[in-house]
Amino acid sequence: MSKKIKEKRKHYYSGIDGLRALAVMGVIFYHLFPDIGVGGYLGVVILFALSGYFVTDSLLKNWRLDGKVSLVSFYEKRIKRLYPELLGFFVFTITFSKLLNVHLLENIRSIFFSAIFQWNNIWQILHGQSYFDNFSGRSPYLHLWSLSIEGQFYLLISLLFCYWIYRQKKITPKARAKAFLTLVILAIFSFALMVILYQPNVDTTRIYYGTDTRLFSLLIGSACAVLLPSDQLELKVKIKRKALWNIVGLGSAFFIVISYFLFPATHAFPYLGGMFLYSIFSCMIILLIIHPQTKLNQWLTNPVFTWIGKRSYAIYLYQLPVIVLYESNVPNIGNHPYLNSLVELVLIAICAHFSYSLLGQEQSKKNVRNHKGMQVGLILGLTMCVFSVLVLFTTPKHIANQQQDQLTKKITENKKNMEQKPPQEKNTSVLEQKYQLTSQQVANAQKLPITTIGDSVMLATSDTLKELFPLMNIDAEVGRQVYQSIEIPKKLASKNKLEETVLVDLGTNGSFTDEQFDRFMQAIGSKRKVYWVNVLVPDKKWQNTVNDSLRKLEQKYDNLTVLDWFDYSKGHSEWFYEDQIHPNKEGSIQLTQFVAKAILSQAK
Template structure:
């Protein structure tokens, strides 16, 4: 947050350490909470008042999230801000005071046990449904959804911690317990494993085999780190091993021999490569956020003004224009050529690349494109084009590659364009989590409005890695030709 690096919006390879933001929030909480709890227990002796105070702080945190969040904008500030996410930890702290596990009894009447299991089952189902149905770009999450999820999770934890819970016995089975023991390590390892073993971009879709291999590797690394790093540190064995390390290092060459030396050298090299790749990916990720393919870099902002320019030129050179019109009227073939007059394209860096090719085919088309443009900026662009008389009867919108947007934001765009215009929406292929969200909203808009046509670039580019540069968004020559062909088919009368 301090460096203003988005958790969601950066292009290029993501950092394999990007998931450590949650651990940072936890560590900050661990540093502050013991002192705050000590003050609370000392000056607020009544447990009920202390619990109410903790829950009030949790509400303040959740309200702060709702106030700071701006729909359709990058949610990183509220998603991993300590002040806007600590409500989950505070709810857990309140649960520890309300539901101390040492005071819970396994002897419960059948009716209460049934209620306990029903509450746990309902909470588990709710957790799974919310994970399945929600994504990080839905406004519901920031207007109470994450707070609700924390409450439901607290109910589930309370049920699982109760010794009388049947659901707790299921989750207490040995395989699940072992996964729980290694869960911290699994969290630490899974993201680097996924980042470092996944292709830079992939148009083939999800690979079940690769996903399975990544899952197994994450669990294996977590188990190794648990037994050889975490456990020795927890039980103080690392001190003895640290003292013996110089002796072992001196005797290592004699004990290992030639094959052992090779093996140990290989292990050291593997660790070095892993750390180097992790650091390199972090550096590359930061660099790629500000880099674009050569064709787009040459034209960082492009408001192509063929119509405005040609209108002005026609005023200055009226005779030439009339002569051209007469010639076209005399030649039926020329009269039938569609020049793109009345077509306006609004887009981001992809349209910066595509614009010149569209101009060659349609000399009268108006293209307004800018690198980094997002959908929430489109209304102002549309108003400016209207004021300049450059908004055609057919409007192409190519936006969404740089971030998600809401239904309300898109409804404003449709209202500005009106029902009398033909609207062509181009969906996205971008290796980012908002891809499916954006494409779903565009498809829904096309389905609900008869004057909207959807150009399905996502499906057309499926299986064609050769279409893209390494960022998986911007187009190489083959992709450019395919893209222009789709747009041409959509706008040709």
Template sequence: MKTENNNYGKQKNYIQGIDGIRAFSVLMVVAYHLKLPFAKGGLLGVTIFFVISGFLITRILLPEIARTKTIDFKNFWIRRLRRLLPAILTMVTALIFVSAIFNRVLFTKTCSDVLSVILGYNNWWQIFNDVSYFENAGAPSPLTHCWSLAIEAQFYLIYPLLLIFLAKFRNRKRNTILITFILALISIVLMWALFDPSKDPSRVYYGTDTRVFSLLIGALLALISEDGKVNSEKTTHYWDVIGVVLFVGLLYMMVMIDGYSSFLYRGGQAIASIMTALIIFSVMSENSIFGRVMGIFPLKWIGDRSYSIYLWHYPIILLISGGKKSSWWIILVEVLLTGVVSAISYQLIETPVRHGIIKKNIDIIKAHPRTRGERRRQIRTIRRSIKTVFVITIIGITAIVCIAFVPREKSLNDIEKLQVQAQKAKKLTEQKTSSTNEKTTNQDASKDATVAYQTDEEILESLNLLLIGDSIALGATDEFYAAFPNSICDAAVSRYTTESFAIYGSYVNEKGWNGDGVIFALGSNGLLYDSLGTLREMLGADRPFFIITARAPYASWEESNNKEIYEFAEATDNTYLIDWYKASEGHSEYFVGDETHLTDEGCKAYIDCIRAAVLQVYKK
């Protein structure tokens, strides 16, 4: 993850404790993407990086603005591009070659995201990119994590302009602090207001306007501490204690709070940002013991390479394990490979370019040598530069050819068939809804008296169940109606768990449904939030409630959703488990390429799993 380091290591006011904060943050992000159990909220590491970036970049700009009332944007952006682009281009190029050979699905997703990553608008590309649900199935794009780099790039473009504008007025510092605070507050409110758990949270999670408050909070810290007056010797140790407590609090949030929790969107991210700013303030004093501990060599080594680690870890994880939960030895391979590749990138690409090797070589080539030694040095530099440019050109052309001509492949090859199936299932459900409600009244009177003498098929035929599902259940609609001819399957693509309330309410209040039980077949597209408890209450105590566990190995919420389902079914009366996760374990033949949606054999097994659980209840 990118945080501005510039030449702080050579400056007197270099803050060594930031290296440790950065190191812990990137490690938690990596752990989150590895699906390690102690990093449920590891994506907060990105929030911490935003604060650090906002602080450091503002801290770099303020002295120049104080002296000149302006910013040398040419020099500023040359430094930013030298810091950002070489590593990104190297990572993207390597990813194109490797994925084209070993994983065409990831290659296809990489190609669609390349331009947005290089030009710094990947976050908005992910928000507005009109790609169907089925095309997005399976592992995410290996460039998805670059959304945060895009937000930083946009901040670097806009915020310096604001600083220059405010520098034209009297009371520059006071006005800048006030405006920055107001903008941060607006951003926090926007995240709170725009977040809706019943909808895709991408707009809130990736939006520059809804995430920039973390960078602005970092900028506020830089503005407040602009005069260089930080903790005195008397207060340093008090701030050490505060910093340690807040740091432990941040780690607690990353360990215990799920990364998609409503709390994070409704104040949690802002709290984490403020805590980070206070932690940075606590280590700013040269006398800070906490700062010295956070600056020890192992943490500094990781912190210096945090940008490289952030860039490389996600493509490596997706290429090796697809982002699914893996065995310990695969995780070890992914971690070691990330460390090695990041170290090479940092040493051979980022550091030389950041220190101006390109300009130095150009100056040597353009110089007029005065001695034979200088002439030999110039010739060596020219030869080396020609070879380097030739190799880079060949690699670049080859990468472009790969993008243009290597065949693409999607997780779901038969997307059109799935979409047609969705339309067919919708019409069939509408027909079933009207016909099923008419039959229910006639069947209710005799059902209880005869159930003991019915066969399994007769029991299932007599039931009027309502299945509320997503695209997994949608694919098995025909099989569902074959097993439950008088029940209803209301399933749709990309349906969120909290949509179940309105769906159930519409059946009861508008369509007059008064059936025998509800099957909850959601949980693959997002967190459960309060869906289970709310829907259970809406059903009433007497109506059976069946809950299907999720099989979505690429989703970060699969494990937490299933855990909640197990616990809820165990603890709640008249609530029953349909364990599709367990029933499908080890059966790759049940799934298409995304390992979530069902093959014909998978549809049959899915309905058999439901059938067995329902019979077990109604035979009693």
């Protein structure tokens, strides 16, 4: 192969590393601060567009320069690039999960093989693994869905390419136009499926994980590569007003950062056009970086972005397991969210650097065996490999957790009893003693109709609440968040089940925006009295955010009273299950007593 052809084949755009850095930083920010970096998930859209463009561009170059495309060579390159670090990632997560939190290894064999064979996104859909259930669905492997979609895309695009080559002897403008049109139609079809399957105020994991509904970002990138390949971009697109395009490029980079704060995944916009437009926008940025007449490549090139961009794959792999392992072992993380996040970022950087240096592309550029301490590292690595393989094949599918199993059983029984058992008369003297209430308070509670909207905390307490308030109607679901509850008051009202007194316990599973809160309160109505129990989730960063928001919003609504369960339960770890969130038998009594005294003191 001539030197000229090699240079064409290996042209490097440092600004692309900058774009990768911005993308992966968005994803990390979304996982570290889901209440602030609400749109950080869009970083994956950028990564998809990048993969779509450069994989297709590489196939086109091979065809033009070699006159053929070798599928064996194509797959071999993908495997060599992706699998060493992916296997190293599993060695790391399995080893440290076994040492620090064995419950994270639930279903580990299924997760491992679904990731290796590139169908993890489908496995997660089939097993109800929600990407947006920040509480009960927190797993160090949730993010592997995107790698599987990329793997499936590599298979699809390579087969489409081979079919194209079979039909075409050479790349003519007409053939290029047909290929472009085909890819665009497929992208539109994928986006249309997302729009059709989207349902407001419902967990969007199915369309977020689905290959059929997410492929459009990769296909748009692929279509751009067919129409405007990197080594012909300057010939095909003449830029006359360089200053204008430089401003567009700089504004585009700025918009990427701003978008991480603007478009929550719980809103309709991302699914009804936002992600599609963002994919087009990402491709425009890619083209502006590559075009030699613009300065965006130069502006996105700096040592920090280059370091992050080169390690973006490793950073993406390790960011979620580091966050999950750290936050599941550090108590009261919500008290110092920024300090803990800084520690997590350092740990992510360390893990990613070692992965990239020892297993990634950097490994092939130098002889790491000559490094000092390599023998010790090799022994440690082999030990971890053997240990992780043993754990992988000996860990049971379901890992017993006595307290968690008790909680699950209690919630299941409480939900069943709510649906089946009619209110029963209780001995008032027993209730007075149990809940430390006066006879008059108990009598008032027995006659007071209340509507309750909540999550698993409410379900864990529903038996004691119904015992004291037999006329209470409870609507609660595990993992429920505010954005999923906006329409519930209207549905209850249509069935004449929305009482004048409303008890709410939401926020345990994630924060909410003021707009979501306002819509929820408007659905309840200003004439009803709302009592909102604040949250106790010591291992989640959004604990203080939710409680601060509730305090602020209490001043806005005259019919809202916030019940400070967080402060009331402080120092009483014996009231809770092991997670220090869900009340146990004694905690349920205490929460019911706390709620009852607050409501009855204001009841007419």
